Amino acid sequence: MPDTQTSNTSANAPVTGTPHVKRGMAEMLKGGVIMDVVTAEQAKIAEDAGAVAVMALERVPSDIRAQGGVSRMSDPDMIDSIMDVVSIPVMAKARIGHFVEAQILQSLGVDYVDESEVLTPADYAHHIDKWAFTVPFVCGATNLGEALRRITEGAAMIRSKGEAGTGDVSNATTHMRGIRTEIRRLQSLPTDELYVAAKELQAPYELVKEIAETGKLPVVLFTAGGIATPADAAMMMQLGAEGVFVGSGIFKSDNPAQRAAAIVKATTFHDDPETLAKVSRGLGEAMVGINAGTLSQSDRLAERGW
């Protein structure tokens, strides 16, 4: 595996791990669905259904909720077994701040690391310095300031956090609307007010200024957390998500293969109600779900990360 900083004297030598190739990888996932899988069989079902990538993890968020305890990076054997059976990109989760789990995942050759609030945080002050890695990172965010702090630390992709493992899409909606609203607000500010905006967002001025000018994050923005139906996925796309992570929503439902394929189709045709109606038929029961509003403070995963 080549080093991040290839110490080659030639200007023509290939360079790996650049911001361009890390962010570019996420660009290739746009309009697609990334599915949580816990076994090689599930990974195969996801790929068959048209997933653009799979997220390999030991327990889906709804089981993490049900079973409790400390939740960590998956066993490398399990990740290897998934990389062996699918040809699409494989992502895996590291705990917030757990840079050694991330080093291990990079050495396994995973295609993206999710520094994820779904696992138990390993550091309550610091996130991983993601610039130090060749592998790209995706991080969750509940608002624009959080997204910008993660990008400043080197995240090459952002996803709304939602409330994972609930099947309740309301938090994902709130986070996606919030991020988009804050971006629109920045666009409306005169230049001299961007300094205070940057202070309030706790984000670097240069990044805030860039977003005020372009009207978008400098990295791809996906949605995650509580997406359980084709309509959920399509709504998040209409709200401005560039793609969808589905966690417990597929393999905790009655008919995973059919539901997975339906969510893929709904993501592409997110603005076409007739197609959405067609793909929503006969899917059987969605995951049972938990009303996110009933969760106690300590059960709210979205509040992990800062």
Next chain:
Amino acid sequence: MTAPVIGVLALQGDVREHTAALAAAGAHARPIRRPTELETVDGLIIPGGESTTISKLTDLFELREPIDKRIADGMPVYGSCAGMIMLASEVLDGRADQRGFAGIEMTVRRNAFGRQVASFEAPVNLDGIDGGPLHALFIRAPWVEHVGRGVEVLGTVTEGPAAGRIVAVRQENLLATAFHPELTGDRRLHAYFADLVRAAI
């Protein structure tokens, strides 16, 4: 000179980047998801993305036959990365059910350079494109292992472990690159393709 209308297959992938690059290169760009939309364009780009997903959605939304037919009628098509795979007559390391269009006579190896940690950027010289090498981004990219008689090799990797690998080809009105000019802000390749479309109208 009239601006050609060029579609970007918008099932999945970096559609917006291609659309923006086409507009900057003087073409009218529009996303294509339905057979009826295909009828309105003079040329087509198959974007970067996940080739297995794009292949599956192409079948599900009944675009394969109309696109094959337009290609047979001479419509220019350009594919980048996943788009190159979709234009290859033979794919190695793909899924068994993965199918491309009746496109370029070549054998392409999927994810040939390795996984994402091996993705890289490097300059590539292209025949027919003036003004020095293109800065090329290779993201889990394919390469071309073999080309048929009528296929012109436009560019290869110049240095490193994969030096000499074919990464840009053309066969008549069909163009394919293993890398992503749409992500770099260099519009020369899109201008080259727009000229190709203009000439074919």
